[in-house]
Amino acid sequence: MRFTRAFIPTTKETPNDAVLPSHIYLTRGGFIAQVASGLYNFMPLGLRVLHNIENIVREEMANAGVHEVNLAFVTPASLWEESGRLEKFGKELLRFRDRKENLFVLGPTHEEMMVSLVRNRVSSYKQLPLNLYQMTSKFRDEARPRFGLMRGREFLMKDGYSFHATHEDMVREFHLMEATYKKILTRLGLEFRVVEADSGAIGGSGSKEIMVLANSGEDTLAVCSSCEYGANVEAAKRQRLKAPASTGIAKAEKVHTPDTTSIEALSHMLKVDSYYTIKAVAKLAIFNEGSQVVLFFVRGCDELQEVKAANAVGANSLEDVDAAQLEALGLSVGFIGPKDFGKLTVVYDVELQSASSMVCGANEKAYHLTGFDMATVSNAIFKDIATVREGDACPHCGASMHYTKGIECGHIFQLGDTYSKPLQAHFLDENGKAKPFIMGTYGLGISRLVAAIVEQHHDEKGCKWSSATAPYRINIMISNTKDEAQNSAGEALYAALLAKGESVILDDRNERFGFKIKDAELIGFPYTIIFGNALTEGNVEVLHRQSDTKHIVPVSTIESYLSEQL
RNA sequence: CGGGGUGUGGCGCAGUCUGGUAGCGUACUUGGUUUGGGACCAAGGGGCCGGAGGUUCGAACCCUCUCACCCCGACCA
Incomplete structure (x- = not known):
């Protein structure tokens, strides 16, 4: 072309x-x-x-x-x-x-x-x-x-x-x-x-x-x-989390924690690693027919993964619920903790299975429990609903994930x-x-x-196609189309490559060097053969777009050079 | 679907607040000069300003409605 x-x-x-x-x-x-x-x-x-x-x-x-x-x-x-x-x-x-x-x-x-x-x-x-x-x-x-x-x-x-x-x-x-x-x-x-x-x-x-x-x-x-x-x-x-160096709070008691509705505030106030806290996340689960509020519990250091959570309850999707809706269900927003909620669907993350010395909401405004043992919760359903974090252990080999x-x-x-x-x-x-x-x-x-x-393959100038994907693998650029020598040498190579069935395009436009080279870089041909100033010494320049480097090659060997490259 | 933004020659934009001959850059055409990093000089062509309605002597500009496109979110084998 x-x-x-x-x-x-x-x-x-x-x-x-x-x-x-x-x-x-x-x-x-x-x-x-x-x-x-x-x-x-x-x-x-x-x-x-x-x-x-x-x-x-x-x-x-x-x-x-x-x-x-x-x-x-x-x-x-x-x-x-x-x-x-x-x-x-x-x-x-x-x-x-x-x-x-x-x-x-x-x-x-x-x-x-x-x-x-x-x-x-x-x-x-x-x-x-x-x-x-x-x-x-x-x-x-x-x-x-x-x-x-x-x-x-x-x-x-x-x-x-x-x-x-x-x-x-x-x-x-x-x-x-x-x-x-x-x-x-x-x-x-x-x-x-x-x-x-x-x-x-x-x-x-x-x-x-x-x-x-x-x-x-x-x-x-x-x-x-x-x-x-x-x-x-x-x-x-992921594999089960490794417990941090510090311990949880073993002593079971109800502590007054006013205005402490976030995990961050809670762990700061009680000086306990968020690993030892339990986070409650309420969502509205949307099913084929109807919807209902569902409670999910994860460790304080974890985040709920909504897709996994939705799958855990067989819901099509999860939506946020507002506080008023939860209060209406008798839930103490900000202080919700594990317990048998009866009819309400509750799912606990597998991380919480047999967790003890935990800090969690007391299901009462302004109070949290310490020394909480998950074993005391009856009918608890445990499923993998937490988001894997960077640094967590690979489920297969235990190495760190990112x-x-x-x-x-x-x-x-x-x-x-x-x-x-x-x-x-x-x-x-x-x-x-x-x-x-x-x-x-x-x-x-x-x-x-x-x-x-x-x-995956571009730079600030444009595309960088590989030989397998490029619209044309070779772009023959005649620097100055008015220059007889450049023109005829370029045309000759073009004809030779075409005869070989090579995917080649000839830039024969009467434009300046800069204009054409910018286009070549933008489009991203893997190889641009430049017939320009170097031709007076019998050479052409080959621009490798992948590495964005130029190579001087004698015109006499350009065809074999290209066969080696491709 | 919720929130925000933009619609003006092919492309990128100014002009809208404060109504009065539609502009700039680029691209394009012609002639000439140029030819190694998106050239220069000269002369040209091209837009009823997204659409409809309204206000006005007069609307790209003000008002109402509408459409399209973009961004954030929700959504998404």
């Missing part, structure tokens, strides 16, 4: 609505253009990057024995009624009616469609396992689209679904997909971590997220500094029969008995990966 014939609208100025580097450089570099909130047009450069990623995904999918299909983008709402997700998915699901007034949705994910495609067409265990995927546009009417391609409403996703006769076989495929995703991300040159995750609205168990590490990531991960363990904080586990930010680029789930059962997708096993398919589902955000790559 010649620059003079290309559609690459770069800009010097940053669009005012771009915040993240990926958004800024993809827009300025002429890769994408916003159409409406969360909707983007892909221009030639952006599409070429997208295709590079797609091709890598296709290759690895083929290697793993997965077959590609293409499901209809518009899907009948009736399928979503069957699975029960029409209501559950809420407003994110874009619904509309056709001319015959039939209700349809734009697919945000395609479990229902894939199950309906396979059911009644695969009917014997002999036809299993089966793994199918597609790479298509998805639409989710996000409440707040943001960060360019990172959280758009329309986006490109590879979504795969596997069907198995047994749980064991599904787990085998799950591991194969995890390994396959690792290969893909490695080929894309990304630093990533596969972490344990909360399964959210998709359902199932044993889900893992593929997180690209980047400061701008929306998710917080707790990762082990020693072993492979990593998890989204929404699901992270936080890091990640961009969720993939999510794989062990679904089981969550969808096959309600959608009545059955096969006959060896004994001729009908069973629902055991399924797995595997998502990978292709367009989000474009943004993730830039987030």
Whole structure:
């Protein structure tokens, strides 16, 4: 491609609505253009990057024995009624009616469609396992689209679904997909971590997220500094905390603690480590039908993890409750402590199991208890509901864990029969008995990966693509197009590389050196070959964008030099 | 959905308070000069100021309504 014939609208100025580097450089570099909130047009450069990623995904999918299909983008709402997700998915699901007034949705994910495609067409265990995927546009009417391609409403996703006769076989495929995703991300040159995750609205168990590490990531991960363990904080586990050097207060008594409603104030007043205090967190748990106030107790040094807490009580989500609402239930806000609350649902963090010498609320205004022993609480339910903190011990190896930010680029789930059962997708096993398919589902955000790559590989000048992802691997820049020698030498190399089938672009624009080099840096071609002043000595300069360094290479050896590099 | 902000040539902005011929930078066109870090000179083209209604002799500017986009939060396979 010649620059003079290309559609690459770069800009010097940053669009005012771009915040993240990926958004800024993809827009300025002429890769994408916003159409409406969360909707983007892909221009030639952006599409070429997208295709590079797609091709890598296709290759690895083929290697793993997965077959590609293409499901209809518009899907009948009736399928979503069957699975029960029409209501559950809420407003994110874009619904509309056709001319015959039939209700349809734009697919945000395609479990229902894939199950309906396979059911009644695969009917014997002999036809299993089966793994199918597609790479298509998805639409989710996000409440707040943001960060360019990172959280758009329309986006490109590879979504795969596997069907198995047994749980064991599904787990085998799950591991194969995890390994396959690792290969893909490695080929894309990304630093990533596969972490344990909360399964959210998709359902199932044993889900893992593929997180690209980047400061701008929306998710917080707790990762082990020693072993492979990593998890989204929404699901992270840890070993029991180590007790601090100081001790709790063994003497059991009721102490007057006016205006001491925070853990900080309490531990300061009684001179006790917050480890030995008990924090009460009241939340309004939202269920499919109705809602109710729930009490959670964690150590004073811990924070409640809302996703874990919601899962602990089987709630869809948790909301804050105001003090008045709690007072109405007879709770002494600021002084709530463990006890048998009767009908009220109460969950204690596992850390509190068999804890003693504790300080906690006395369930009476202005009073706390010391020397409290959790064993005195009857009917206590203990669950892991606290947030893993930096420095906590890894559940596998005990080493210290720390936080890091990640961009969720993939999510794989062990679904089981969550969808096959309600959608009545059955096969006959060896004994001729009908069973629902055991399924797995595997998502990978292709367009989000474009943004993730830039987030991880950029500098203050622009993008830094790898050879595997670059829109063009080689940019031949003629410094002064009026200079005959530069022009003909550049054209010659361009022709030679094209003949080799190399991914190459020729910057033949009649612009000054500075203008063209800035564009090359902004777009981020891995290699820019400069035909300029050095040509009088028979040399060209090669700009390595990854390291941002220049190298002098004789024109006579430039082709072999490039073959070595690529 | 709650809170805040912004809508003016392609892009980035001023002008709005205090109503009176729509401006700047950049990009674009033409000619010329330039050619190693986003050039220079000259001459041009392009916007009924997000939309609707109202006040006024007169509205980008004041009033009412509305739409869009952005930010924080809630939400989010």
